[in-house]
Amino acid sequence: MKCVLIRHGKTAGNLAGRYIGCRTDEPLCPEGIAQLRMGRYPAVERVFASPLRRCRETARLLYPAMEMEIVEDFRECDFGAFEGLSYADLNGRADYQAWLDSGGELPFPGGESKAEFSRRCVRAFAACVARAGVSSAAFVVHGGTIMAILEKFAQPRGAYYDFQVGNGQGYVLNLPGGLYRRLETEQPC
Template structure:
């Protein structure tokens, strides 16, 4: 009998934009071929899962295929990075004299021009986590929690190990919500291709408690951004 629920949170592989320290939220960048090959090479070092939920952006779907090739997966736009609007593909050096950007650095709750408000980002991730709970709990899958792909896995009461392949900001927010660790948002180090695995007893999961076990998972590279 399964007595624990395990969720792995993985950041996508390295992109050229990451390497250049650019903001990329909804910009659909591909991972570097060298990064993809390294992920494939190291895939056997990662834990196994029954299902993978991935951001629908290509850098995440590429990573999911490289690490968990034979595992069924669901693409969900709910697990995208925050939308950086007019700042997409820009660097700090390009934006540092921008008044709106400086205001946002001082108060991240301010809406990004042409992009997403932080509160809307958090609400989207809350809906994404409900999607994960639907997959794990199998109490009935609610289509309103599904991303734009509109597909979902078949019911299976034994599905207790889920991997989420997503973005750095998403993972940091989830770790702050799902663990008892006293770390700020930026204190969580999330290298490309790496992340954390969280574990709950079934009772803890059902009661909505923070995870009782947390461990770092393999990383493939240490990007500059």
């Protein structure tokens, strides 16, 4: 199965460099909508999406004629006390420095750990693949969701943060096997 993993388009929070997790349900910003409209995305037979507005709006823009299946466990990580704050806001805070020093392994204060978040996303992805019944599907989700899925399934293997991806960008993952490549979304010149 060809799995097209797409990170949602830009939001105001993304532009401001804020931690925007599952507690903030913001829409795409005009720049995000324009970027998505300029991109090229592969045709698929099914669309799965996070329940958060930014993902639903992205899925509607990229696949307007297709019905999307909302998958609750694809929602973004719970950033806890860091939700809505920028890197500058958090600079100098002991809890933020401890989280950074852990390589992102500590739970967010009052939120999820990377391990909890990854288990949730991987379990949901595996269930979608098992029931999809098609040869291709798009998964319109969050950057962390993509990193969790690829850390588990991609070949050759990589670490979670090796799979970071920009807004409106993504990967194509082929299962079984796990071979993957970057999604090319740029329009030709």
